[in-house]
Each structure stands twice: as C-alpha cells, then as structure tokens.
Amino acid sequence: xxxxxxxxxxxxxxxxxxxxxxxxxxxxxxxxxxxxxxxxxxxxxxxxxxxxxxxxxxxxxxxxxxxxxxxxxxxxxxxxxxxxxxxxxxxxxxxxxxxxxxxxxxxxxxxxxxxxxxxxxxxxxxxxxxxxxxxxxxxxxxxxxxxxxxxxxxxxxxxxxxxxxxxxxxxxxxxxxxxxxxxxxxxxxxxxxxxxxxxxxxxxxxxxxxxxxxxxxxxxxxxxxxxxxxxxxxxxxxxxxxxxxxxxxxxxxxxxxxxxxxxxxxxxxxxxxxxxxxxxxxxxxxxxxxxxxxxxxxxxxxxxxxxxx
Amino acid sequence: xxxxxxxxxxxxxxxxxxxxxxxxxxxxxxxxxxxxxxxxxxxxxxxxxxxxxxxxxxxxxxxxxxxxxxxxxxxxxxxxxxxxxxxxxxxxxxxxxxxxxxxxxxxxxxxxxxxxxxxxxxxxxxxxxxxxxxxxxxxxxxxxxxxxxxxxxxxxxxxxxxxx
Numbered sequence: 001x002x003x004x005x006x007x008x009x010x011x012x013x014x015x016x017x018x019x020x021x022x023x024x025x026x027x028x029x030x031x032x033x034x035x036x037x038x039x040x041x042x043x044x045x046x047x048x049x050x051x052x053x054x055x056x057x058x059x060x061x062x063x064x065x066x067x068x069x070x071x072x073x074x075x076x077x078x079x080x081x082x083x084x085x086x087x088x089x090x091x092x093x094x095x096x097x098x099x100x101x102x103x104x105x106x107x108x109x110x111x112x113x114x115x116x117x118x119x120x121x122x123x124x125x126x127x128x129x130x131x132x133x134x135x136x137x138x139x140x141x142x143x144x145x146x147x148x149x150x151x152x153x154x155x156x157x158x159x160x161x162x163x164x165x166x167x168x169x170x171x172x173x174x175x176x177x178x179x180x181x182x183x184x185x186x187x188x189x190x191x192x193x194x195x196x197x198x199x200x201x202x203x204x205x206x207x208x209x210x211x212x213x214x215x216x217x218x219x220x221x222x223x224x225x226x227x228x229x230x231x232x233x234x235x236x237x238x239x240x241x242x243x244x245x246x247x248x249x250x251x252x253x254x255x256x257x258x259x260x261x262x263x264x265x266x267x268x269x270x271x272x273x274x275x276x277x278x279x280x281x282x283x284x285x286x287x288x289x290x291x292x293x294x295x296x297x298x299x300x301x302x303x304x305x306x307x308x309x
Numbered sequence: 310x311x312x313x314x315x316x317x318x319x320x321x322x323x324x325x326x327x328x329x330x331x332x333x334x335x336x337x338x339x340x341x342x343x344x345x346x347x348x349x350x351x352x353x354x355x356x357x358x359x360x361x362x363x364x365x366x367x368x369x370x371x372x373x374x375x376x377x378x379x380x381x382x383x384x385x386x387x388x389x390x391x392x393x394x395x396x397x398x399x400x401x402x403x404x405x406x407x408x409x410x411x412x413x414x415x416x417x418x419x420x421x422x423x424x425x426x427x428x429x430x431x432x433x434x435x436x437x438x439x440x441x442x443x444x445x446x447x448x449x450x451x452x453x454x455x456x457x458x459x460x461x462x463x464x465x466x467x468x469x470x471x472x473x
Contacts, residue, residue: 031379
C-alpha cells in the first residue's frame with residue numbers, strides 16, 4: 001500500500017516537472033515574439049543587481065587602467081616616434097584640407113547650397129555589465145529613465161555606433177549591441193559613387209563581427225568600404241559609423257550577397273558609451289549673417305522644435 | 310528559509326561577478342558560464358530534484374537580468390540540472406575529474422539545446438563556424454573554472470548542512 005502511494009507520488013512529481021518544462025518551452029516563444037512580457041520582476045532584479053554590478057565594474061576598470069598604464073609606459077618610446085611621424089603627415093594633410101574647406105565654402109556660396117548637419121544631446125554612461133550568453137549580445141549601462149533615457153535611443157562611442165536602448169529602468173538600462181542577431185540597422189555605403197543601402201545585423205557565426213545583408217549581387221560594394229547609418233527607420237540618426245567591409249560573400253538564396261563588417265567600435269573594450277537623448281537637424285548656416293551673434297541661444301532653442309526623432 | 314537565502318545570495322553574487330568581472334578575460338566575446346557550473350555541481354551533490362530547482366532559479370535570474378531570449382537559460386539549465394542529478398548516487402563526489410568531465414558534457418549539451426531553440430526561433434547560422442568561434446573557447450573556460458567552482462559549491466553545501 002505504502003509502496004503504491006510512493007509510486008503515484010513520484011509519478012505526480014514527474015508530471016509536474018514535465019508541465020514546468022513544457023510551459024517554459026512555450027514561454028520562450030511567446031517572449032521572443034513579444035507577446036508576453038514579465039511585468040515587474042525584471043525591474044526588481046535589475047534594481048537590486050545594478051549597484052553591485054556598477055561597483056564591481058568600477059574596481060574592474062581600475063585594475064584594467066593600472067595594467068594598461070604599465071603597458072603604455074613600457075611602449076611609450078616607440079609610440080612617441082610613431083606619433084611624431086604621424087604628426088608630420090597630418091600637418092601636410094591639414095594644409096590640404098584647409099585648402100579644400102575654403103574651396104568648398106566658395107563653391108557652396110556660388111551654388112547657394114544649404115547643408116544641414118546633425119547635432120546630438122548626449123548622456124555619458126558607464127558599462128556596468130555584459131551578458132555572457134552564447135547567442136545574444138547586450139550590455140547594461142548605469143543610466144536610466146532618471147537621466148532621460150528611453151527605449152529605442154541610439155547608443156554610440158566616439159568611434160561609432162554601439163546599439164540601441166531596449167529597456168530603461170530607473171537608474172540602469174539594457175542596450176542591445178549591433179552585434180545582437182535581433183538588432184537591425186539601416187545603413188548605406190559611405191563611398192559617394194556607391195551609396196548602396198543594406199541592413200546590418202549581428203553575425204550569428206562570429207560574435208565579434210556584424211553582417212550587412214540584403215545587398216543585390218551586382219551592387220557596388222567592395223572590401224574596405226566604410227558603412228554608415230542611413231537614418232531610415234528613425235531609431236538611428238544618419239551618418240554614424242558602423243563598420244568597414246571585411247569580406248563579401250554570396251547568400252545561399254542566390255540573388256543577394258552579404259558583407260561581413262568589422263565594427264567601428266571595439267566591442268571587446270567597451271567601457272564608456274554615450275546615449276543620444278536628442279538629435280536635431282541644425283539649421284544651415286545662414287548665407288547672409290542676418291542674425292546678430294548675441295541672439296544665437298534663442299535660435300538653438302527654436303531648432304529643438306525641428307527634432308529629428 | 311535561511312538555506313534558500315544563502316543560495317539565493319550566492320547565485321546573485323556569482324551572477325554579478327560573471328557579468329561584470331569576467332568579461333575582462335573574454336575571448337572573442339565568450340566568457341565562462343559560472344552559473345552553469347554551479348547548477349551542475351549542485352545537482353551532482355544533491356540530486357535531481359534540487360538540481361532542477363537550482364537550474365530553474367539560476368536560469369531565471371540570468372534571463373531576467375540579461376537581455377537574452379527570455380526563458381532560454383531557464384529551460385536549458387533546469388533540464389541539465391535534472392539530468393545530472395540522476396547520477397547523484399553513482400559518482401564519487403570528491404573526485405577531481407568529476408566536475409571537469411561533467412562540465413565538458415554539460416557545456417556541449419547546453420550549447421546544442423540552445424542552438425536547437427535558436428533554430429526553432431528562426432535564426433539560421435553556420436553550425437561548424439559557430440562551434441569553432443563559440444563552443445571551443447567556452448568548453449576550455451568552463452573546464453578551467455569547473456573545479457574551483459565545484460569546490461565552492463561543495464563548501465557551501467557543507468555549510469548549509471551544518472546550519473540545519
């Protein structure tokens with residue numbers, strides 16, 4: 001009798017386990033399609049963990065700073081020689097580009113060509129954690145809604161595009177890198193003769209490379225091309241560096257090819273990033289300086305109305 | 310209750326270490342999966358029921374705190390926790406090679422289960438190339454970390470037993 005009861009009991013347990021496994025399995029698909037979201041728990045977990053992550057990554061950065069400065073001192077002589085020769089080169093280049101800039105200005109006034117350049121309001125954030133899972137690529141940063149961060153804001157460094165904010169908590173936020181297979185960035189080739197558009201996604205085969213897909217077979221993309229954001233889609237402002245074409249492969253499907261990109265940002269050493277909280281098209285410089293210089297602050301306020309996002 | 314608290318704080322602490330300290334030694338974006346080692350060691354020491362529970366909670370923590378596909382870690386870790394717990398009575402728990410060998414097996418299984426889920430979710434990839442870039446460094450890292458973490462889990466188990 002006792003034995004029978006024991007057996008039914010363990011049978012019941014097995015069924016409960018199977019039930020849990022199956023429901024988690026279903027949950028993966030619902031969550032991935034965005035049909036189900038766990039309302040509060042994520043927020044609670046992050047609020048508890050983020051301060052500790054911040055603390056440890058500060059210590060971590062200190063250690064890295066010390067070791068890298070030791071290394072720098074050791075190599076400073078060679079570096080100095082290299083920099084000197086580079087300065088010489090850059091001086092020559094600078095002279096040339098000054099010449100070009102003045103020529104450009106002359107031609108522009110001749111054509112009455114107006115050009116809008118984009119201005120960004122940035123919030124600087126430190127990377128406090130990085131998920132170490134196999135298939136995705138996200139980081140945590142130490143700024144959140146308190147600092148004006150929102151979902152879908154672009155995250156950059158001085159080198160180029162990092163990714164976008166997928167979730168903002170009160171004092172931390174999750175950033176999906178452009179290396180994540182779920183991210184998609186509208187891009188174009190920067191070379192003036194080409195300007196081919198494509199979408200950059202994370203490369204599933206290699207975590208440290210991105211992939212520009214949907215390029216027609218006969219499109220003009222070559223190795224070494226600089227890829228920048230196109231501004232299509234509205235999440236990423238136009239003209240941010242994404243990467244350089246490393247090699248080009250044909251898609252299995254036939255009509256398309258894809259380019260494997262070396263990202264502009266060094267994702268191995270990501271310590272500080274900047275979040276674009278506001279980007280606006282600056283008004284083109286007036287051809288005839290009609291506005292006196294002391295009134296410039298008001299014009300800047302006006303241009304907020306023409307917010308690109 | 311107290312036991313639960315000890316284990317929960319251990320998991321949280323290890324997750325924080327894993328996410329903020331271990332990327333410093335990451336190779337190609339791959340860093341060791343400490344929580345997987347904890348789950349496997351724990352289930353080898355305490356059996357499949359506790360292993361399942363540990364796998365579930367560790368995976369859930371990881372899913373909630375990181376931005377990955379929700380439920381993927383929970384699913385893989387609880388299955389592996391249960392499976393490795395089944396051999397609890399058949400292994401010599403203080404053997405040096407036990408954690409290393411079981412980690413090699415567990416890492417590969419974890420990798421293939423999640424790869425299968427990725428395929429089901431509609432992401433296509435080149436398995437050979439991906440294995441070369443991700444699985445092999447991961448195996449190496451997990452094998453290196455397996456023994457120290459196993460010892461740690463063993464110590465905590467002893468500690469918790471004394472408390473009881």
